[in-house]
Amino acid sequence: MDTDVSQVGWIPVALNNAVQAGSAIRVIAGTDDIALWRGKDGVAHAWENRCPHRGMRLSYGTVCGNRLRCLYHGWIYDGSGTCVAIPAHPDLTPPQTIKVRTYRCVEAGALIWISDEDNSAPAIDGHWTPCRSLHIEVAMPDLPEILKWTKVNSVRPLSTYAADVALPDQGRLILAVHPMGSKGAMLHCALPASARRDSLLSASHWLGELRSRIEQAAVV
Amino acid sequence: MKLYDYVLSGNCYKIRLLLGFLDLDYEKRPVDFFPGREHKSDAFLKINPLGQIPVLEDGEIRIRDAQAILIYLASRYDKSGEWFPGQSHSQIAEVAQWLAFSDMITSTASAARLHDMLGYNLDIDAARAGAHRLLRVLEDHLAHQEFDGHDWLAGRRPTIADISCFPYVALAEDGGIDLFCYPAILRWIRRFTALDGFHSMPGINVSP
Numbered sequence: 264m265d266t267d268v269s270q271v272g273w274i275p276v277a278l279n280n281a282v283q284a285g286s287a288i289r290v291i292a293g294t295d296d297i298a299l300w301r302g303k304d305g306v307a308h309a310w311e312n313r314c315p316h317r318g319m320r321l322s323y324g325t326v327c328g329n330r331l332r333c334l335y336h337g338w339i340y341d342g343s344g345t346c347v348a349i350p351a352h353p354d355l356t357p358p359q360t361i362k363v364r365t366y367r368c369v370e371a372g373a374l375i376w377i378s379d380e381d382n383s384a385p386a387i388d389g390h391w392t393p394c395r396s397l398h399i400e401v402a403m404p405d406l407p408e409i410l411k412w413t414k415v416n417s418v419r420p421l422s423t424y425a426a427d428v429a430l431p432d433q434g435r436l437i438l439a440v441h442p443m444g445s446k447g448a449m450l451h452c453a454l455p456a457s458a459r460r461d462s463l464l465s466a467s468h469w470l471g472e473l474r475s476r477i478e479q480a481a482v483v
Numbered sequence: 484m485k486l487y488d489y490v491l492s493g494n495c496y497k498i499r500l501l502l503g504f505l506d507l508d509y510e511k512r513p514v515d516f517f518p519g520r521e522h523k524s525d526a527f528l529k530i531n532p533l534g535q536i537p538v539l540e541d542g543e544i545r546i547r548d549a550q551a552i553l554i555y556l557a558s559r560y561d562k563s564g565e566w567f568p569g570q571s572h573s574q575i576a577e578v579a580q581w582l583a584f585s586d587m588i589t590s591t592a593s594a595a596r597l598h599d600m601l602g603y604n605l606d607i608d609a610a611r612a613g614a615h616r617l618l619r620v621l622e623d624h625l626a627h628q629e630f631d632g633h634d635w636l637a638g639r640r641p642t643i644a645d646i647s648c649f650p651y652v653a654l655a656e657d658g659g660i661d662l663f664c665y666p667a668i669l670r671w672i673r674r675f676t677a678l679d680g681f682h683s684m685p686g687i688n689v690s691p
Binding site: 277278280281283286288289290291323334395396398443446447449460463464467471 | 619623626627630631661663664665666669670673688
């Protein structure tokens with residue numbers, strides 16, 4: 264599925280515990296390759312996964328304080344994506360034009376969301392805790408398609424890619440999907456913050472079974 | 484102690500890791516695995532008739548198989564008893580189960596890496612698909628361990644189970660196996676590389 268991030272609004276690309284303060288990970292959203300990282304201050308950033316210098320994936324980079332340092336030649340970018348230091352030219356103040364392409368990035372409902380658009384972020388009530396993110400081999404068109412594979416009592420859409428759902432056995436949870444082009448999709452699940460071990464485990468099994476049903480149907 | 488070693492071998496890396504965690508002195512005897520295929524030479528087959536590395540020699544004792552060497556080193560030299568916990572029968576079995584699992588990772592993820600890095604002729608699609616099936620099992624287990632407040636494969640502390648699974652999981656991308664869809668595995672890799680006494684090898688990207 265060729266999903267252009269610029270046309271689809273906010274995409275949930277990870278649970279909030281997928282990237283810890285002071286680290287960087289790689290996520291795919293539609294056809295975009297993205298470096299998702301947190302400074303020591305805990306603020307999440309989503310950038311094009313490509314150093315403007317030589318194209319190295321920035322997700323291999325090192326977080327230094329609240330800046331990201333490219334693995335390859337050590338170019339350092341501040342939180343806005345602007346290059347602030349080039350180690351091979353220590354006396355040079357890098358021109359402001361050396362800048363990484365950035366996405367808007369917010370956290371809500373234990374999920375990290377990214378967008379290219381200037382619209383308002385998803386409004387999600389209450390406090391939530393991350394449960395599981397599962398890779399699914401088939402590219403899923405949308406959430407309603409996925410929900411056809413399970414019993415639900417109620418669905419309150421949060422965006423194109425996420426809904427607050429109530430299930431007969433699991434109770435209330437946030438179910439999100441994010442398409443990754445030729446690499447399938449991720450299913451993300453968050454539970455109310457009061458959830459303890461047994462609820463998390465139960466929801467994890469439910470999500471795994473949901474994935475199995477969808478993947479097996481796609482093979483047939 | 485002498486380790487028959489190859490710098491790019493994940494199985495040799497397992498032994499270097501535990502020797503590092505236990506802070507033991509040893510001698511490295513490099514084996515020209517590629518391109519020399521020294522491990523298949525007549526001379527080396529007298530050391531290990533299976534033609535595989537690593538091999539460990541400790542005095543009169545000679546041991547082949549990475550997992551067997553891990554058991555030997557942990558049970559003989561780890562005074563804390565934590566790397567191969569022997570108190571509970573179920574935990575011994577749990578560790579053994581992951582040691583066996585790590586051999587399955589070797590036959591899939593490591594095979595894919597040998598194909599991509601050294602040009603081995605094998606069914607690369609089958610190797611990658613097999614690795615992903617195993618990584619799903621590992622991902623589920625690690626996520627469920629986290630629900631119990633446990634960071635490691637077999638309990639609250641890292642054991643030789645973690646050491647035996649770590650190298651070829653962390654090196655999987657060398658074989659074209661994406662890890663970005665396994666967040667619990669990525670968290671476990673990050674915790675592992677932050678352990679006291681951890682040593683890296685080429686291909687392991689360590690975050691400070």
